[in-house]
Amino acid sequence: MSKILLVEDEKNILELVRFNLEREGFEVISTPDGACGLEVAREELPDLIILDVMLPGMNGLEVCRELQQDSSTRFIPVIILSARAEELDRVLGLEMGADDYIVKPFSPRELVARVRARLRRSVRVENQGGEKLTDKILEIGRLVIDEEKHAVYINGVKKDLTQKEFELLCYLARRRGKVFTREQLLEEVWGYDNPVDSRTIDVHIRHIRQKLEPETGAGELIETVRGVGYRFKEDS
8 A cells, every 4th residue: 555645734635635545555654744744754754745835834846855865865756736727837846856746726636646647657667568677787988877776977977956856867878779759758758638737747857967968978878859759869
């Protein structure tokens, strides 16, 4: 049974989400406070966190940022709930390390579907044949990807990628030379096809490039194919 941490201060939304998740067989723990939610996340290490943005005291974006900076919680998937639907708000949430962003009011069925998709992706990284990859090390020039340890190295120096950045990098690196649209990457890496969230891919690609780039030029390994999407350089 997967454990979900729900951080939400609106009682009606908290109860709605809890009811629908528990009905689907999830274990739900909850708190209405951001700072408390951060503490619970570190103690319980849930499988996934659903995090409201507008929280008393420490807001959801601050909590998300703290989660990303803590090695014990960095790879826990985070779904943000927010009443703000503007693109800038979505991008900001993703910049803080969230894996998904759902705007209120939302469909409980869609939320449950996204939770399931996110949990599926957090426990498997697939190669082209679809089998699980364990004890695998992928070496591409100066770039080394250790899929068992979920670690990335450039010239022997470890780079801190989030869980989703790591999965996206692995997916592209395993398929060097092949071009993927944003929608394809959403479906294959995130586990669902939702064109509204295609901006998610751009944000994560930018983060990966920034983390691989300093003094190495490794950020150029992922190419933008104008009007189509992205690919990992075939001759890298």
